[in-house]
Amino acid sequence: MFKKLLFCSTLPLALVCGSCSSLYKVDKKTYVIEVNNQNETFNNLSKVSGVYEPRKTLHDTLTGNYLLRYKYKNETKYDYLNNYFYKNGVSAKFLKFGIIDEIHLVDAQNSTHIFNTDEDSQINNVSDFIHPDINRGYKNPIYQIQTNNHNSINSSFFNQKLASSKLIRFKIKNNIYWYNKDKKTDILINSKDIEKSIEKANLSSQQTNELKAFGIEKMDFKANENNSYFEIKLNGNFKAELFLDLIINNKIFSAYSDKFNYSEYYLVKNDLKHTLYKSVNNANDIQSVLIKYNAAGKVDKPTHAKHLLNEYHQGLVSSNLLDDFSDVQQKQLIRDFNSNKGIKLSVVQNFSNNIVNTIMFKDFIDEPDKNNIFEIMMYGKNKDKNSQISQFYSQNNIDFRNNITQIINKYTLNFIANKTNYYDNFISPNAIISNAQNTNYLKVIDANDHVSKGQINLAKNIEFYPQDLKKNYYNAESFLNVEKQLKSIHFESISKNLSNIIDDFYKENSNLKNKKINFILPLKLESLDTRIIEKLNKIFNEINQNLQVNIVDINSEIAKKYYNFSNYSTNNTIEYINKLLLTSNNNLINALTNSNVSQYKILNKTKQLLNKFIEQNKITVNLNDKQFLEKMSEFSIKLHNKFSYFEIIKLINEIKLLYSLPYNLSSNIDLDSFKYELIQPWIIKPTREDNLIYFEDIKMEGKNE
Incomplete structure (x- = not known):
């Protein structure tokens, strides 16, 4: 009861009594969100301008302004029986002007092309622009609209001219004024206010270099009584999709x-207890946004889920992800929704956490043990860091790590532990592919088959896709035999190759032939029962009599000696590549310098480009040097300018192949392209490709009730 009272604190809102119920409901014009935690934004609200960072919070979208953004219209409606979206049930995505009303694109011949409409009022249904692509509807929840109007920023003509521009001019609207909360002032907004934002951000030299790497050579701000412009002169690094994403x-x-x-x-x-926002001019269907917190802190999930369900039925919360409810509650909600019992489920894009718990083999260790045969094989006999890294990336050691991490079917192991699909890469599956354009591969998860693609290093390499591992799990010959399910379909070939590598080591180190190689394999043991662990031990120790595989808990001290454990937080592929170039552990430059990557086409090309970049810029590789850090950030962006989006996907995969990804029971993925949100029946909320919410895009049925 105490917990419930904390949630149900007094609301600063008008409450009206339902005509057919004694339950009180919040005014429908108020969108209510409930957070199962304390208010982390108390005295800590994010800046909405004057800062060099992406928009990512509710506060950003509610109280910030922009040059242009992506707007989404219409809610999604899914045919659960036939697995497609209805013709009138997909969201339209298109560019929308913010504080500007024209974009002028100047090409190399000094011809100016003016785009002065976003066609917001003309773009309504996807079916007006794109024909259904499956059955009687669509296979995806969102489609980006392209129009035939050459003056529109949503036309293919705009994309064409943007790609060949040398200068871009944004015209600021000449009739917009600053507000003091909801009171209009007499102070006009002009381009100098954008200049103030850039000045206030106090850009570091690294950020300035990043802007240049995105194609921005120079920015000018011109304002007079009649017109106000913000101009960007472009350089040779300019690539339209990266630039547009930045703006x-x-x-x-x-x-x-x-x-x-x-x-x-x-x-x-x-x-x-609360964060409350109100509409500036009352023009929006959603007049207020209320975020409620639990001032005492987070409560357990079952208690919170029960509370949320009660709040929903009383109209005291507007929406919540279906995942926040128990399995029993979810099934009941779905049944009620299908039976039209006043329950509404809306499709939302599947947003996984950007933070990934990664496991990587250490490329050097502190205080190697001269009596430990595995350490001698993997790191050599020298304590010197560079010497260890060189030994670590010898071809035999690369092949050993590759083989030992492929001999068990990763799909089987993960499915036994988590009943989910295995994800085989270091980068967050939710990371945006920074240079994606005109493709369905917008995020890493969209290209999962390619980034999780595997390769077994043998005399003749074997390539495979995630679904191949899944097929082996369900194969008729192995389905009733867990040992066969756990073993790679190529177990015999891998085992033979590992034995050859081990035998080669002992030939070169004959004085060690009476000592075994002790390989430490960390797993989240709490996720596996004893029977499975015993099977794994049996399989691993069939490989070679000189190889002893010891399965240990992932949190053990011995695991920390040989593996790096980290939370890799990356929003996009540029950030990911940059982190690998700058990390002190498992540094990508060390990997490229010390290994033969000729078999990896894109990785080898990256190595050549990196060497050329370092030579041309006279850079010394030093993780403590500010200039080096800035230049690597610049290189990461230039790499995305140089490569196509699919080459970036291949690069991410090849990095994984070079490093070899250890078994990781925390690395799994939900391959459903969307999830469901429990939402009040009167709310029409478009599905988006990002995790932002622009409440002005949300519409209501019966909004005057």
Whole structure:
């Protein structure tokens, strides 16, 4: 009861009584979100402009402004029986002007092309622009719209001219004013306010170099009584999709004021229990946004789920992901939804956490034991770090790590432990592919088959895809035999190759032939029962009499000696490549320098480009050097300019193949392309490709009730 009282604190909202129920409901014009935690934004709200970072919070979208953004229209409606989206049940995605109303593109011949409409009012149904692609509907929940209007920023003509531009001019609307909360001032917004945002961000030299790597050579701000412009002169690094993503997402490209706001909503209060926003001009269907917190902190999931369900039925919460409820509750909600019992489920994109718990083999260790045969084989006899790394990346050791991590079917092991699909890469599956354009591969998860593609290093390499491992699990010959399911279908070939590698080591180190190689294999043991662990021990120790595989808990001290455990947080592929270039452990430059990557086409090309970049810029590889850090950030962006999106996908896969990914029971993925949100029946909320919410895009049925 105490927990419930904490949630049900007094609301600063009008409450009305339902005509057919004694339950009280929040005004439908208020969108209510409930957070099962304390208010982490209390005295810590994010800046909405004047800062070099992407838009990512509710506060950003509610109280910030922008040059342009992606707008989404219409809610999704899914045919669960036939597995497609209805013709009138897909979201339209298109570019929308913010504080600008024209974009001028100047090409190499100094011809200017003016785009002065976003066609917001004309773009409604996807079916008006794109024919159904499956049965009587669509296979995807979202489609980006391209129109035939050559003056529109949503036309293919705009994309064509943007790609060949040398200068871009943004015209600021000449009739927009700053507000003091919901009171309009007489102060016009102009391009100088964007200049203030960039100045306020106090860009570091690294950030300045990043802007140049995105194609920005120079920025000018021109304002007079009649017109106000923000101009960007482009350089040779310019690539349209990367540039557009930067302009849309980075908060420096917005108008700045330290006193006033220009936004759809303004902040009313932010205390320990509530954050409340209200519409600036009452033009939006959603008049208020209320976020409720549990001031005492997080409560257990079953208690919170029960509370949420009660809140939903009483109209006291607007929406919540279906995953937050128990399996029993989810099944009942789905049944009620299918039976039209006043329950509404809406499709949302499947957003997994950007943070991935990674496991990597250490490329050097502190204080190697001269009596440990595995350490001698993997790191050599020298304590010197560079010497260890060189030995670590010898071809035999690369092949050993590759083989030992492929001899067990990773799909089987993960499915036994988690009943989910295995994900075989280091990068977050939710990371955006930074240079993706005109493709369905927008995020890493979309290209899972390619980034998780495997290779077994043998005399003749064997390539395979994730579904091949899954097929082996369900194969009629192995389905009733867990040992066969756990073994790779290529077990005999891998085992033979590992034995050859081990035998070669003992030939070169004949004085060690009476000592075994003790290989430490860490697993999340709490996820596996004793029977499975025993099977794994049996399989591993069939390989070679001189190889002793010891399965240990992932949190044990011995595991930490040979493996790096980290939480890899990356929002996009540029960040990911940059982190690998700058990390002190498992540094990509060390890997490229010390190994033969000629078999990996894109990785080998990356190595050549990196060497050329280092030579041309006279860079010394030094992780403590500020210039080196800045230049690697620049290189990561230039690499995305140089490569196509599919080459970036291949690069991510080849990095994984070079490093070899250890068994990781925390590395799994939900391959459903969307999840479900429990939402109030009167709310029409478009499905988006990101995790942002623009509440002005949300519409209501019966909004006057």
